[in-house]
Amino acid sequence: MEMEPLYRPQGVEERWQRAWEDEGHYRADPSSSKPSYVIAVPPPNVTGRLHMGHALNGTIQDALIRWHRMRGFNALWQPGYDHAGISTQAIVEKELRREGTSRLEIGRDAFLERVWAWLHQYGGEIMSQFRRLGCSLDYERERFTMDDGYVRAVMRFFVHLYERGWIYRDNRIVNWCPDCRTSISDLEVEHIDVDDALTYARYPFADGGGHVTIATVRPATILADVAVAVHPADERYAGIVGREVVVPVVGRRVPVIADERVDPAFGTGALKITPGHDPTDFEIGRDHGLPELTVIDLEGRMTGEIPELLVGLTEEEASDYVVEWLRETKQLEKRESYRHAVGHCAKSGTRIQPLVSLQWWCSMDELARPAIEAIESERVRFHPAVHGRVALDWLRGIRPWNISRQLWWGHQLPIWYCRDGHVVCAETEPAACAECGSTDLERDPDVLDTWFSSALWPFATLGWPDETPELRAFYPGHVDSTARDIIFLWVNRMIMAGIELLGEIPFRDVIVHSIILAPDGRRMSKSLGTGIDPVEVIDEHGADATRYGLLKMSSTQDVRFSVGAIEEGRKLANKLWNVSRLLLANAGDAVADARPRELEERWILARIDATRAEVEADFASYDFAHAVDRLYHLTFDDFCDWFAEAAKPRLYDGDADARATALAALERLLALLHPVMPHVTEEIWGFLPARESRLIVAAWPEADARFAADADALVRVQEAAERFRRSGVATPLDGDEKRIFDAVVRPERAGGPAGANGNVEAEQERLRREISRAEAMLANERFVERAPAEVVEAEREKLERFRRELDALGGG
């Protein structure tokens, strides 16, 4: 195949993606004797499409996997999907609504069939998009959290926790999403500022004579009031504790109680207590033995012991009624506008309805303790470390986890109830009730929180609870790479589950990558219309360019998407392509063999080796932005601008040593770039003479001490070139240095004297400024006295050098 002057990634990339996969290079072998290196991909939602966060995270993981594969590791990058309970169910429910039916109408079994049918048709797109990015996941090992084996793992986990006594059922207040029709965990609640009205209502004393005023933002919940509370030290209300007040509208007589959780400074200092619909009130109610009344049902409609005409109204309609009632009875003191944070469902955006409901809970204290220890002792390390401290804060203040969801799509709880109300927890359906022997068993209809199963990802994908070869070979893994928004939801829970079930942490390093924002600084989001489709970026610029650009953007916390970074990658690919054309077109029958004879050859091999060491350090500390920056400058500045230019004459002359050495240098350069830009490097690799193996499985370049001393060998020539370009004045050089200077710098003059014309004065002026700066420093006695000796000495040397250079320009 011909190498054209313009590198076109389209076609080339797909070809290599197929070849690598078909040839089995992505496969990890559990029976291999090599050391393993394992990353489990954060399982994307099975319904999802690749977004920029996936693309960045995929690139990070693939760079690490490819790097380790080249270094001789048995590298496993585990692929798969999450069933994403709420999202998936919502998509299919929406489809049913369009057809004029509903899940309740068609029933549970038919509904689940519909979900599976939908998934078979539309689900599981992302792995193909990861392929298009060049990601070397072991695709044959794809797992789904709803696979039979995986379900078994989830059941085992539940029963394990149940038998430990950590899973229990309780009537407690939960975050209810009226839209999703399920409870959700605290982590899935977003607090958003909303404008509300604060209603001040007078509650008359039951025995006549006066009233107490409370403030509320939800007048409809007055109907479920069971007490009024004041702070025990609040002198204004000292006399009323123990008396009774009459709840508006419903006329219920309720006590005034004292509780320290009441803030005397807020509102009137008197708080209506509604345990059925407020988390704080729920706690206070429990402690005071108060009833828990519910007046809003699971659909958000008014219900319970309330006036008949209110039943079925929305909360808003009921609130209007209550306020009007208060106004008419002169019990409305005032209403004022009030802005405060209100919980919303992270999935649907609907305002959360706190209500008391019978749910399954998991006590987290015992699970959290060893996870805290693992992070504190840095057996699990977060990068950047600040996320580890945040993770610790969360674990230390951990609260019970509401794990049951009122959905159909997901892992149904392994809980059965018999006629007599006994509860049986078993991995598979029991034949009879363990306590009474009844065979009339009914399974709990609820399913588990999606994240309950995600917690098992690092080992359930390897066959746990069975003792599989995969589990032995690939657990514990090494790296988890993720965005910071799922550290609590997912990362912490994997650590807890891994330690609890296998006795070992699931990974050593957690990489928390940056979030890529839209170019205008807003979040990339479909609803805002600010999203940029990574697949389109790949189609336009190539996967290599996209990978390079994403890594370049990965350094800081949040970064705005910059197409310039992608284009930089595209240019790097093209540059690499063209310098390879130069070397290959002038290779004759040479094969790659490092036989450095000339200065520039020793120098480039040293520069490559030095960069190798730096890139290794960058990768090891997960600093990908600096790694790609170094590779860019190694390619453009060192390899192309200096080495290739200096070597050209001898390549053209047919110098066999020069040709073999140049090819050897190119090989090393391609290897260093492969983890970042796998396609173009593999493509060029294929053109190298006598090359049969693939770069993807080639050895990462070894450290080579032979060249260590030569990394700075061109400093004098480069300084001379700099001076010449600035001022047009040539520094006397001889031997190799003169030859290289002539080869690299002289051809530039062919295009005209633009740069070097008339700049002597400007350069003299620059040097004079530097000289006076250095002189001023050295004239400062306190600087000379107090600064470290080597700093002072370095300043003296700089001064002398500037003076020499000025002399050379005739400016002294």
Add this chain to the structure above:
RNA sequence: GGGCGGAUAGCUCAACAGGGAGAGCGCCUGUCUCACACACAGGAGGCCGCUGGUUCGAGUCCAGCUCUGCCCACCA
């Protein structure tokens, strides 16, 4: 309300352990030089958010302030 970050060239971002402010893109000038015009060479462009402090010396350390982003949170 609590916590964590960010503010450096027109744009996106670097600057390791305080010691001559950098890169890429964009812009201006020149060159289609037999690897590459997705290139090469040169150039312009910076009160390093503000105010104080520490220091011989501060983009870098400390304090306060302004703006901005994120996380956590049961003040109705």
